[in-house]
Amino acid sequence: MVSGTDxxxxxxxxxxxxxxxPMHVVLDASGHIVHAGPTLRKLLKDASPIGARFNELFEVxxxxxxxxxxxxxxxxxxxxxxxxxxxxxxxxxxxxxAFPPGGTLGPAGGAxxxxxxxxxxVDAVRDFALxxxxxxxxxxxxxxLYLVEAKTAAMDASRTLNLRLQGAMIAAEEKAYTDTLxxxxxxxxxxxxxxxxxxxxxxxxxxxxxxxxxxxxNDTMGHAAGDHxxxxxxxxxxxxxxxxxxxxxxxxxxxxxxxxxxxDAHRVHDIASRMIERLxxxxxxxxxxxxxxxxxxxxLSCDYAQxxxxxxxxxxxxxxxxxxxxxxxxxxxxxxxxRQDGGPEGRS
Amino acid sequence: xxxxxxxxIERFVRDTYGRDTWGQVVRxxxxxxxxxxxxxxxxxxxxxxxxxxIAQVLGRPEAEVLEDIGTYLVSHxxxxxxxxxLRFGGRTFTEFLHSLDDxxxxxxxxxxxxxxPVLELCEHGGGFFSLTCQWSRAGFxxxxxxxxxxxxxxxxxxxxLDHKGGGGGCEAIEIRVLNTxxxxxxxxxxxxxxx
Numbered sequence: 247m248v249s250g251t252d253x254x255x256x257x258x259x260x261x262x263x264x265x266x267x268p269m270h271v272v273l274d275a276s277g278h279i280v281h282a283g284p285t286l287r288k289l290l291k292d293a294s295p296i297g298a299r300f301n302e303l304f305e306v307x308x309x310x311x312x313x314x315x316x317x318x319x320x321x322x323x324x325x326x327x328x329x330x331x332x333x334x335x336x337x338x339x340x341x342x343x344a345f346p347p348g349g350t351l352g353p354a355g356g357a358x359x360x361x362x363x364x365x366x367x368v369d370a371v372r373d374f375a376l377x378x379x380x381x382x383x384x385x386x387x388x389x390x391l392y393l394v395e396a397k398t399a400a401m402d403a404s405r406t407l408n409l410r411l412q413g414a415m416i417a418a419e420e421k422a423y424t425d426t427l428x429x430x431x432x433x434x435x436x437x438x439x440x441x442x443x444x445x446x447x448x449x450x451x452x453x454x455x456x457x458x459x460x461x462x463x464n465d466t467m468g469h470a471a472g473d474h475x476x477x478x479x480x481x482x483x484x485x486x487x488x489x490x491x492x493x494x495x496x497x498x499x500x501x502x503x504x505x506x507x508x509x510d511a512h513r514v515h516d517i518a519s520r521m522i523e524r525l526x527x528x529x530x531x532x533x534x535x536x537x538x539x540x541x542x543x544x545x546l547s548c549d550y551a552q553x554x555x556x557x558x559x560x561x562x563x564x565x566x567x568x569x570x571x572x573x574x575x576x577x578x579x580x581x582x583x584x585r586q587d588g589g590p591e592g593r594s
Numbered sequence: 595x596x597x598x599x600x601x602x603i604e605r606f607v608r609d610t611y612g613r614d615t616w617g618q619v620v621r622x623x624x625x626x627x628x629x630x631x632x633x634x635x636x637x638x639x640x641x642x643x644x645x646x647x648i649a650q651v652l653g654r655p656e657a658e659v660l661e662d663i664g665t666y667l668v669s670h671x672x673x674x675x676x677x678x679x680l681r682f683g684g685r686t687f688t689e690f691l692h693s694l695d696d697x698x699x700x701x702x703x704x705x706x707x708x709x710x711p712v713l714e715l716c717e718h719g720g721g722f723f724s725l726t727c728q729w730s731r732a733g734f735x736x737x738x739x740x741x742x743x744x745x746x747x748x749x750x751x752x753x754x755l756d757h758k759g760g761g762g763g764c765e766a767i768e769i770r771v772l773n774t775x776x777x778x779x780x781x782x783x784x785x786x787x788x789x
Binding site for chain 2: 368371372373375376377378379388389391392393395396397399400403404406407410
């Protein structure tokens, strides 16, 4: 249905355009398609587009106009965002040029629109089974597809490396935060956890716990017995705490426990006392009994207006020494009074 | 040398001769690891040691090994991604030959620190071409010979190749294209993806 022109356009123009712009389409003055490039015909696989109205086959998405010829012509030379109607709603970009009067290049009052896939090109090539001969020799689509595949392959290789490095990093961190003898956390892990809790202004209880009489076990029964006792102590401390509590070994027979969310001094006292009670049960080793005990001092973050790591560690330490002075095998909660006299009245 | 190149050599040995052979190569080359990482860079000597070790373990001349590596890179299913990337070079084998000059630039586009040999194709008419290959390391020309042979199969072209030797890191290869549609090549579906 060619209409709107008295002259016959030179068919050589279309043949040339098929090579240069295989996705072009020629419209007559009423917006009907009079010619379509070979790749565009491939996209419209079912029906021949000749004679169809352009806006029946393509929807103009942006600018949002109804696709009538007058409105389209007003957008000549600017970028149009289009979408293929039909089952495969592929996004396209296009640009329209109006034919000059005279009708030798194309129908007078009509226009030529060149289309391209834009960013949807990767999917479109698959959906329409396009090959390199469907694109103009100067079109960069093939290079773009090459780049997408090459970058994907390179990214996959990088991802493999990243996963491997991440695995190695986790193992190294785990090692760096672990006391190798007991499997408890070490001082580095403790510093990290305390830092995180203080930064997040979360409340927690801090308990310093020293073993009593451990040196005697080491000296009289040997290091193997000492190591055995330390592992038993580690097991007891872990059993007496919750999963997200931190139990760290920070010295030969010195332990620090961090109990997040604990603000009740009586509960802290109960937990520490129960631990000490269990530590005092004789530990069998090579037919002999190892007898130890423990002293503990605690500080609660909720007792401070601005809790700091060094202040709390120092205060828990003062309480710990108060517990030792009071005869070991007990827990003392820090109170400022301990600083003045350190007497038995500081006992929790 | 880029890890991708070392990794390709490793994959060639593993996929063609098995992991035991690769283990022998690792020991003979005295590597402190048993797997190359594709995205790391290694000292140039490492590649030389590995290639020497492969030639010794397999009891074959290095030139033959290099040629087999080239063939492996295009024809083995495990490196299908590379075959696809090469096929982007052209619709026909002749077009592909003309894309070889762009090979280093194409490689850099994907992996910016990957240095490939500088290739220069000269067409002499009558299906007769010559290709010069320049690189820091001699012997890459043999890889190209293996690669071109396998790609000609891939395109379905019939060709004759001759490595003319060379010195100073510059090698010459003669290519005679007898028939560009000798056989049905393997298909190249633009929209497909290598697994």
